[in-house]
Amino acid sequence: MKTIAVVLAVAVIASVLQVPLAAAQKPVSVVLVHGAFVDGSGWQAVYEILTNDGYEVIVVQNPTTSLDGDVAATSRAIVKAKHPVLLVGHSYGGMVITEAGNDPKVRSLAYIAAYAPDAGESVETLAKQPTPPEEAKAPLLPPQDGYLFVDPAKFPAAFAADVDPAITRFMAAAQVPWGLPAVQTRITKAAWQSKESHYLVTTKDAMIPPTAQRSMAKRTGARTVEIASSHAVMLSKPQDVATFIKEAAARLN
Numbered sequence: 001m002k003t004i005a006v007v008l009a010v011a012v013i014a015s016v017l018q019v020p021l022a023a024a025q026k027p028v029s030v031v032l033v034h035g036a037f038v039d040g041s042g043w044q045a046v047y048e049i050l051t052n053d054g055y056e057v058i059v060v061q062n063p064t065t066s067l068d069g070d071v072a073a074t075s076r077a078i079v080k081a082k083h084p085v086l087l088v089g090h091s092y093g094g095m096v097i098t099e100a101g102n103d104p105k106v107r108s109l110a111y112i113a114a115y116a117p118d119a120g121e122s123v124e125t126l127a128k129q130p131t132p133p134e135e136a137k138a139p140l141l142p143p144q145d146g147y148l149f150v151d152p153a154k155f156p157a158a159f160a161a162d163v164d165p166a167i168t169r170f171m172a173a174a175q176v177p178w179g180l181p182a183v184q185t186r187i188t189k190a191a192w193q194s195k196e197s198h199y200l201v202t203t204k205d206a207m208i209p210p211t212a213q214r215s216m217a218k219r220t221g222a223r224t225v226e227i228a229s230s231h232a233v234m235l236s237k238p239q240d241v242a243t244f245i246k247e248a249a250a251r252l253n
Contacts, residue, residue, distance in 0.1 A: 023054035028107075028249045029081035033060045033074055033100075035091025035114070036178040037150055037159070038171065042090075045238035050245065056082055060096075065147075065179035067095060067122075074100040081105065086249050087191075089114045090234060091208065092182065095123060101191030108195055110248045112241060113202040113231050116216035118193075122186045126212070135209035147177035158206040160232035167235070197222040198248040200233065200241065207231040223248070 030050055032043045040059040050057045058077045062070040074096050078085055084107045089097035094114025101109050115126055131137070139154040150158060155172035156165055199217035203210050203226055217224045225244055227233060234241045 023052060025056070026054045026249065027083050028252050029056040029058060029083040029085050030245060030249065031058045031060060031074065031077050031081060031085050031087050033070075033087065033089040033093035033096050034062060035089070035093045036064050036148075036182070037155075037175045039176055042232070042234055046234050046242050046245070049238060049242040053242075053246065055246075055249065062093070062096065063179075064092070064176055064182055066181035067099070067185035068181070070096045070182065071100045075103060078103050078105050084252060086110060086245065086252060088112065088245055091115070091231065092123060092178070095182075095187065098190050098192060099187055101195060102189050106191065106195065107252050108197065108248060109192055110198040110200070110245055111217070111220075111222065112200045112244070113205055113208055113213060113229075113233055114199075115208065116192060116197070116199065116220050116222070117187045118190050118219070119188060120186050123183045125186070126216075129212060129215075131209040131211050135211055136206040137209060138207045143180060146180050148180065148183065149175050149177065159230065160235055161204070161206065161230045162236040163230065163232055168232075192220040192222070196251065198244070199224045200244050201226045202229045202231060202233050204228055205231045223251075 034040050040061045043059050047057050060074050060077045062073050085105050087097045087101050087106045088110040090112045091114055094111045094116050097109050098117055139151045139158050141149050141151050152172040156168035160168045197220045199222035201213045229237050
């Protein structure tokens with residue numbers, strides 16, 4: 001009886017003081033998969049919003065040296081999840097979730113300005129698809145020792161034009177090398193063929209052309225939302241990204 005009384009007392013005090021109680025835990029685990037040239041820290045704002053709303057959130061740290069290695073890292077994160085998984089991929093992370101999403105624990109996929117390949121496709125094959133001349137493509141430098149980088153001088157405008165320049169200049173200097181095996185390896189089985197998918201199209205993207213994003217979203221049959229954002233939408237508009245993820249998670253219940 002004392003425990004019940006204490007809980008009621010806390011609730012009353014919180015109500016009077018307008019202090020929010022912890023959100024009820026949601027029966028969905030959200031696994032966030034970053035893309036190339038960056039690491040999992042880019043998800044911080046989205047992570048905080050989702051965890052505050054009661055979701056278990058797991059952030060994957062991909063090596064980005066090979067697709068197989070990144071799928072393995074994501075698979076380890078899926079194993080740790082306490083609930084059915086909503087697997088979220090940004091940019092190159094879409095390649096990773098398309099393969100790793102075949103895990104039976106994964107219930108649905110959410111692509112955020114991401115590659116959504118079919119079986120037999122790679123980043124390299126998708127990047128060669130024609131797009132309108134007015135839409136920019138990623139300003140990549142020639143491979144160096146088997147790795148790709150974005151031209152640092154062009155990185156801020158291409159990757160995150162609507163983010164604080166001080167942040168994007170640091171991101172340009174701190175790029176994570178993207179290994180050619182990650183770029184050239186083809187998908188063996190596309191999880192979206194058998195699982196529900198969602199796609200957030202970034203209409204001001206200068207890394208993955210919006211036309212390509214729309215085409216991939218249509219092919220997957222994804223629930224599609226468009227947003228006026230650069231490629232780094234999780235940095236520029238974290239609340240919108242979190243809302244998109246929560247809407248996808250709600251469909252799992």
